Amino acid sequence: MSENADSMQNRHFLLRRLHSLSGIVPVGVFLIVHLVTNSTIAWGGLNSRVDQEGFGWFDRSIATFQHEVSFINNMPLLLLIEITLWSAIGFHSILGVYYAMSGKGNTGSYKYGGNLRYALQRTTGYFGIFFIFYHVATLRWGWTWLVPGGVEWSHEHASSTFAAALQGSTDGFTAVGFLVACFYFLGVSALVFHFANGLWSAAITWGITVSRPAQKRWGIMCAGLGAGLMFLAWVSVIGFATLDYDQAREVEDQLLGESIHMNVDDAHDAVTLTGHDDIDG
Amino acid sequence: MSEAEAYSYDADMRKANRKQAVEGRSVIFKIKRCDGPGKSTRWESFKIPIETGANVISSLNWIAANPVTVEGTKTTPVVWDSSCLEEVCGACTMVINGRVRQSCSCLIDEYAPKDGDVMTLEPMSKFPVIRDLWVDRQRLFSNLTRVKGWVPIDGTYNMGAGPKESHEQQQMRYALSECMSCGCCLEACPQFTKEEDESQWDSSFVGAHAISQARYFNEHETGKQLKDERMDALSGAGGINDCGNAQNCVKVCPKGIPLTESIGAIGRSATMHAIKQFFQGKK
Amino acid sequence: MADQKRVIVVGGGLAGLAASIRVAEAGMAVDLFSMVPVKRSHSVCAQGGINACNDVARQQGYSEYQHFDETLIGGDFLNDQHPVLEMTNWAPKIIDLLDRMGVPFNRSNEGFRDLRLFGGSLFKRTHFAGATTGQQLLYALDEQTRRFAAEGKVNMKEFWEFLWPIIEGEGEDARCVGIVAQDMRTMQIQSFRADAVIMATGGCGLVFGKSTNSVICTGGAASRCYQAGAWYGNAEMIQVHPTAIPGADKCRLMSESARGEGGRVWVPAKKGDTRKPKDIPENERYYILEERYPKYGNLVPRDIATREIFDVCVNEGMGINGTNQVYLDLTHMDPDYLTEKLGGILDIYEKFVGDDPRFTPMRIFPAVHYSMGGLWTTYTAGDYQPDAPISGFKPGDAIPVGTEPGQGMEVGAHNNAMTNITGLYAFGEVNFAYHGATRLGANALLSCIFDGLCNGVSVVNYVREAGHTPAAEIDQSVFDAAVKQEQDKHDNLLKSTSNGTGDRKLNPYQIAFELGEEMNSASTVVKTGSGLEKCLSKLEELKDRYSKVELGDGAMWTNQSLSFTRSVGDMIIIGEAIAKAGLLREESRGSHYRTDFPERDDDKFWKASVAKFNASSGKSDVEFVDVKAGLVKLRPRDYGKTESSAGAKKEPVGAS
Structure with a gap:
């Protein structure tokens, strides 16, 4: 075999495996973090560290979410992290589309569960790319002309502006806004499925699960993980889609202006403080 | 009944059909015909009296002796590939009621139990048609060469017994060795697509059949000697990584070969092979 | 450098593949012709196993020699x-060797075969x-052949049908120098030159x-060689397997x-017992x-089992529910x-009948299975030439001959397995030499591979x-003439x-059907002189209709009907050769059972039939020619039917 063919072969292998890997690290890991963060809009009320007087469950959720967003926005080299993520998603997407085009679904004749998942993996991939692009373009890159109602997302008003973007206006649902919310619902569902199923599939690709029982057991675990993430994804979308803009705005303003008191043992703050201490000391 | 229910359900349905098969019935066979490469395809229907134990082969035999369509038009006997008729040679594979299987083991009672029921026969879609139901599966054998599907013995002269093998290992290898190269796994695979250009075969998806055979030879003491070469072939374009894990292969395999386990095992070998190559710095 | 000379192998079953491997290994170019991809050859259907003396049996008193003796008595001494x-x-x-090729032979707990x-x-x-x-043996040889094909040493001609051996010269000088074959897809007819041609084309079950x-076992290739002048030996010896699943x-x-x-x-002891087998x-x-x-x-050997099952069903009417079926029971x-x-x-x-044999007894009946007869071949005898044939060999007796190659046949002699036509060989089932009047189970795979290798x-x-x-x-004209003959x-x-009279009697499938019916009823389990005569006249009629x-x-492309x-x-x-040889063999021997001549007649018929x-x-x-014997003396073949069963145990006493 010629050198050239060898290197072609190695490149093919490397790309294929990097495609598989990139879906898990960093994209999949980011997806988990992102969903956990965003879903605080639904369960952030549990956060007892937000002990602002007069805050109800939803206020605490909004505050928690805002706090998480602020934390992320204050991360050092955020842009680098973002670019890494975008490249990984881009890499995974472009190769994924190329690979997916090489197959030809046949669920019409062979309606086996595995085959349906295979077809869904590809459909959710295509759809997911479209969704992620919309999501990032409208909320991160500020392409407000794509947002019904034209609201621009602001990290200082994370909940309210996102809710407005989902609902189509700052005054609750518009018809188009409802479609956007549905689009989000489908988008996150697709990505969660894509990730969970991809995780199952990757274990075979890498040769981690070989025997049928192993594949089945790992499948159950992936399904469990998928169900958990799906739950987080759904409550996030529902949480923001039903969020009251004015209420969120109020909480966020309070956070900005009066600086809500957080418990001193708050991990994020502690890190920042320690850092300063070191420099000073 | 939709023919695309889950496999086990399908088996139950066939069993139930067999019990209620009507004696002395006639069944309509809709057959996709084509006079040769590049020729147009057409459907022809035949009404065939069903005798006890009839299968697709006996029905095609009946047509061969009475080549007249339901419309009463005289036509030519249907051309199809067959050999053993015991579901062990793999020749008579075709697409029956939308799904691939051997036609010899396809009993009419299981698919068309009532008078006037319709059965459709089509050639496999992933291989070029030679004529009617007969397709050219040369690519399938070519893929065996691609993965060096043999044990590299020194020669045929007497050199004593082969390597000793445990009972468990033999049972494992035997399960893989029953593959008759029929191509069902390839026909049902969404990643394996038709490729008529022979020069593309070595870079197109190799399919479960050859992957499983590669594993079969990797598992033999002497066969192992070619493992690196097999893994080279399977790591490249069209190799193991092109599998999309739809797992139709294992569902349609008439011999119940654990094809998806072979895919996992070869995936593992490919991973190890790559790590080994990376650290040995050979390439 | 490789030879310029070429060998053609016709047939890609065990015999053909073994031959291809052996010839290619010797550095000679091989063209391998097969009607199907070789992996789909009929050898794939063999199920049970392959016989050989082994260390365990050897220590119990068994030997290669006894395997030899068993094969002869199984064949009722008609074997060469x-x-x-x-x-x-x-x-x-x-x-x-097969073990080394990777055949997954079943293993004992300790890992032995x-x-x-x-x-x-x-x-x-x-x-x-x-x-x-x-299947496993065929695949192992197929894999080795693929390896040679990948190295360019074997040229695969799959989906090519053998039409005619090209014979140059007359009489004693006649020599096979190639074949005419047809591409079954393009229908192109072509000649191929070869310095030797090996026919490994199997049996002729479809005649019945x-x-x-x-479906490829028509015997067509053997018949074409026969019509070209090759002799056909022991045609009447057709094995009917006792246990087959009747199908449409x-x-x-x-x-x-x-x-x-x-x-x-077994069958129900009471005639007409309609209870389910488990209730009996x-x-x-x-x-x-x-x-x-x-x-x-x-x-017991197959011919005996077949006849007894046939007897119980047909003569005594004791088959299950009056049908021609008996139980083969594994449920215990x-x-x-x-x-x-x-x-x-x-x-x-289970797939074909619907019952699981693990829990319901199978219903079976005999069916035509194997042709012991085939192209007549010759050989050069080896070193072992006893003064007098050995008689009555028993387990544990001193073994009269060693096991080194060359004792039986002179290995490498030019004429081994050669037909009467120089340069035309017959290997495997189409070689008549090994199995006499009945083949023992699990000897067929052996004889096929042996032919190829040896x-x-x-x-x-x-x-x-x-x-x-x-x-x-x-000269090219020799080849052109043969092609013209086949093209015509x-x-x-x-x-x-285009004749198109639509006369059903002239339909090839109808003729084949009637041929099968006639041959099956007149020339299989039980034969009679009158039945065979009737059969021969029926064949005349069929020949006329044909x-x-x-x-x-009328297609010019992939015309299966034509083939x-x-x-x-x-x-x-x-x-016709089968029926005629059966008619003339007025005795009963092995698979050949004549009700009008129920005894073996060694004086007149310890001879091979040779059809020309x-x-x-x-x-x-x-004509009948003497069997090439001289090693083992004739003895009756009764398998203990008359002997007392006392003292005959399944497991012989160990060597200690």
Whole structure:
């Protein structure tokens, strides 16, 4: 075999495996973090560290979410992290589309569960790319002309502006806004499925699960993980889609202006403080 | 009944059909015909009296002796590939009621139990048609060469017994060795697509059949000697990584070969092979 | 450098592949012709196993020599003795070779090759890979052939049909220098030159209509050689397998290994008992073979088992519910054990019949299975030349001959397995030499591979040493004439399409059907002189109708009807040789059972029948020539039917 063919072969292998890997690290890991963060809009009320007087469950959720967003926005080299993520998603997407085009679904004749998942993996991939692009373009890159109602997302008003973007206006649902919310619902569902199923599939690709029982057991675990993430994804979308803009705005303003008191043992703050201490000391 | 229910359900349905098969019935066979490469395809229907134990082969035999369509038009006997008729040679594979299987083991009672029921026969879609139901599966054998599907013995002269093998290992290898190269796994695979250009075969998806055979030879003491070469072939374009894990292969395999386990095992070998190559710095 | 000379192998079953490998290994170019991808050859259907003496049996008193002796008595002494001795001596080495090729032979707990009991022996001497041994062996050889093909040493010609051997010269000088073959897809007819041609084309089951054979086993290729002047030996010796599953398109084999692993053949003891088999208590069952042959029981040779089952059903009317079927019962065995040892064939039964044989007794009946007869071949005897034939060899007796190669046949002699036509060889089932009047179970795979490995050397030596003009230098006109002959036959058949009288009697499928019916009823399990005479006149009628046959398909591309119709004509001719030799053999021997001559007649018929095609009359002339014996003395073949069963144990006493 010629050198050239060898290197072609190695490149093919490397790309294929990097495609598989990139879906898990960093994209999949980011997806988990992102969903956990965003879903605080639904369960952030549990956060007892937000002990602002007069805050109800939803206020605490909004505050928690805002706090998480602020934390992320204050991360050092955020842009680098973002670019890494975008490249990984881009890499995974472009190769994924190329690979997916090489197959030809046949669920019409062979309606086996595995085959349906295979077809869904590809459909959710295509759809997911479209969704992620919309999501990032409208909320991160500020392409407000794509947002019904034209609201621009602001990290200082994370909940309210996102809710407005989902609902189509700052005054609750518009018809188009409802479609956007549905689009989000489908988008996150697709990505969660894509990730969970991809995780199952990757274990075979890498040769981690070989025997049928192993594949089945790992499948159950992936399904469990998928169900958990799906739950987080759904409550996030529902949480923001039903969020009251004015209420969120109020909480966020309070956070900005009066600086809500957080418990001193708050991990994020502690890190920042320690850092300063070191420099000073 | 939709023919695309889950496999086990399908088996139950066939069993139930067999019990209620009507004696002395006639069944309509809709057959996709084509006079040769590049020729147009057409459907022809035949009404065939069903005798006890009839299968697709006996029905095609009946047509061969009475080549007249339901419309009463005289036509030519249907051309199809067959050999053993015991579901062990793999020749008579075709697409029956939308799904691939051997036609010899396809009993009419299981698919068309009532008078006037319709059965459709089509050639496999992933291989070029030679004529009617007969397709050219040369690519399938070519893929065996691609993965060096043999044990590299020194020669045929007497050199004593082969390597000793445990009972468990033999049972494992035997399960893989029953593959008759029929191509069902390839026909049902969404990643394996038709490729008529022979020069593309070595870079197109190799399919479960050859992957499983590669594993079969990797598992033999002497066969192992070619493992690196097999893994080279399977790591490249069209190799193991092109599998999309739809797992139709294992569902349609008439011999119940654990094809998806072979895919996992070869995936593992490919991973190890790559790590080994990376650290040995050979390439 | 490789030879310029070439060898053509026709047929890609075990014999053809073994020959290809051996010849290619010797550095000679091979063109391998097969009607199907070689992996789909009929050898794939063999189930039970392959016989060879082995260390365990050896310590119990078994030997290669006894394997030899068993094969002869199984064949009722009609076998050529020297090739059989050579074959059984080679057998253990052949197993070793297959083992090295990676055949997944079943293993004992300790990792040694497992063994099973088979018909005609009291020793476990059958090696097996599940219940698909033929498949496994074929694949192993297929893989080795693929390796040679990948190296360019074997040129695969798959989907090519052999039409005619090209013979140059007349009489004694006649020599095979190539073949005419047709691409079954493009229909192109072409000649191919070769310095030797090996026919490894298998049997002729389709002559009998429904048989256990594959649809390609028409015997057409052998018949064409026969019509070209090759002699056909022991045509009348057709093995009817006792246990097959009757079906609409064919009879599917139910391996002898089902009995080897403990299967019992029975019918309800009370005629017309309609109870389900499970409801019939043990004492109301008639275990046909165990009661009639207490020593060998269910493992008597096939011809005997077949005749007894036939007798119980046809003569005594005791078949299940009055049908021609008996039970083959495995339900007393452990289902898991059965799955491991016989899974392949039990699944086949379940797929085709619908009952699980692990829990419901199988319903079976005999069906045509194997042709002991085939192209007549010769050989050069080896070193072992006893002063007088050995008589009555028993386990534990001193073994009169060693096992080194060359005792039975002179290995590499030019004429081993050569037909009467120089340079035309016959290997495997189409070679008549090994199995006499009945083949023992699990000897077929052995004889096929043995022919390829042992006699492949003879072919190489012949091509290198015989000093003939190389085929490449022979005048083109010889080849053109043969192509023209076949092209004319082909064109005439094509032309017949347009006749279109629609007369059913001239339909090739109808003619083939009637041929099968007639041959099956007159010339299989039980034959009579009058039946065979009637059969011969029926064949005359069929031949006449065939001369006016009307083809249903005039296509110039992939015309299967044409190929089939052409072989129908050849099948009638082989059928005639079979019936005629059967009519003239006025005795009963092995598979050949004449009710009008029920005894073996050694004085008149310890002879091989040799059929020669008379080109002017278009008929077979049959003569009888002495069997090539001299190693073992004739003795009666009774398998303990008359002997007392006392003292005959299944497991012989160990060597200690």
